Amino acid sequence: MTKTAPRRSRARPVQDPSQDTALPAGKATINDIARLTGVSKKTVSRVINDSPLVHPETREKILALMKQLGYTPDPQARGLAFRRSFLIGMIYDNPTAQYIVNMQYGALDALRDSGYELVVHPCDSTQEDYIDSVRRFALQQKLHGVILIPRVSEDEQLAAALREIGVRYVRIASIPLDAGPQMVVTQDRQAGTEAANYLESLGHRTLGLITGPRRYRSTIERGGGFVEGLNERGVELPADYTYEGGYTFESGVAGAEYLLAKSPRPTAIFACNDEMAAGVYKAAMRRGLSIPGDLSVVGYDDSPLASQLWPALTTIHLPIRDLGRQAAQMLLSDEPAPDEAATSAPRLVTPQLVVRDSSQRPKG
Structure with missing residues (x-):
């Protein structure tokens, strides 16, 4: 009986990455990278995950081909490896x-x-x-x-x-x-207080407030800070001069319509975000009121909308x-140890008032 000589396994040479790469940009897979470089899929995975168990020359060629083909590892696939x-x-x-x-x-x-x-x-x-x-x-x-x-x-x-x-x-x-x-x-409460201090310092004593939905903590903090700030300066904000909005343009229009129908009419309105403040502009225009001549307006967030409105909106800048x-x-x-986490202070961001053209002293 004739014996067959055992087959000898031979290492496959690493191919030149510049050859046989006719693949659409960004369409290569990890299998393509392995095939074109003549290595195993596991070796490519090791390169992707920065494993030290790859020869430097092989690593360089794999990385060069990945760059050439615009290959980006799937984050979920990397997650499986790690x-x-x-x-x-x-x-x-x-x-x-x-x-x-x-x-x-x-x-x-x-x-x-x-x-x-x-x-x-x-x-x-x-x-x-x-x-x-x-x-x-x-x-x-x-x-x-x-x-x-x-x-x-x-x-x-x-x-x-x-x-x-x-x-x-x-x-x-x-x-x-x-x-x-x-x-x-x-720190929204601090910012609400700053808005109140600013408007009262201009001489506004009859003011209106448009808040967000009550279930939002920002509503409690921004509106509460505004009311507290006025109280500290000897100005009371009656409950019926507050309107609960929805942080939307439409609710700003509705809130301003409600407040501007009051007697005496507010000379200033603080809206708890810029979209509602933009709604105040529309309601004021409908009534023939000028901003800031007849009505000062202050918003919150300092979104791109604030500088796009005319006149530009005075607002609280939240980064x-x-x-x-x-x-x-x-x-x-790195996730801190439990004892370290318990004693660490949170990161604080301080909103700041940005004065533009929508506010001035009231007439008279």
């Missing part, structure tokens, strides 16, 4: 589109070149199953961490659900609600983009 995710989630229930966009830009600023990606999850916190929806999202995406934006950041049940499944989070809110390393605090950046940076840093 047994953790390279995805940061952003959870929000906020009617103001520009606020959310600016927050996302800030988070992306922090994540750039970090290897992490941002995924967003809008939700409706008025729905009974919204916490279950967020929990499923966090588990399915295997999130490294979550940024919680007002108003969902104020929900203790949601925070407890994330702790239960072991997902890190950072909350952005008007007041401290959690341990320091998990909080970015915007929204910086809030998103700081929250993302906190998730990228």
Whole structure:
């Protein structure tokens, strides 16, 4: 019986990355990278994950080919290799589109070149199953961490659900609600007081207030700070000179219509965000009132809308983009030990008044 000589395995030579790369830009897979460089998929994975178990020459050729083909590793695939995710989630229930966009830009600023990606999850916190929806999202995406934006950041049940499944989070809110390393605090009450001090210093004694929804903590803090600031300066804001809006343009129009029908008519209105302040402009125009001649207006957020209105809006500047950046940076840093977290102070952001052309002393 004739014996067959055993086959000898031979190492495959690493191919020249400049050859046989007729693939559409950005369409290559990890299998293509392995095939074109003549190495195993596992070797390519090691290069992607910065493993030291790859010969330098092989590493360089694989990296060169990845760059040539525009190959970007799938964050979820990297997460499987590291047994953790390279995805940061952003959870929000906020009617103001520009606020959310600016927050996302800030988070992306922090994540750039970090290897992490941002995924967003809008939700409706008025729905009974919204916490279950967020929990499923966090588990399915295997999130490294979550940024919680007002108003969902104020929900203790949601925070407890994330702790239960072991997902890190950072909350952005008007007041401290959690341990320091998990909080970015915007100090809205202080800003509301600053708006009150400014308008009263101009001589306004009859004022109106348009708040957000009562279930938002920012409503309590911004509106409460405004009322307290007036009281400290000897000015009372009657309850019927406050209108509960919805942080939308339409609710700003409705709120201003309600307030401007009062007698005596307010000489100034503080709206708790810029979109509602823009609504005040429309209501004033309908009544033939000039801004700031007949009515001074102050908003909140200092969104791009504030400088686009005419006259330009006096408003409270809240560095929204910086809030998103700081929250993302906190998730990228190492998680502190429990005893250290308990004694750490939250990050504080101080809003500031920006005086433009929509405010002046009242007539007479």
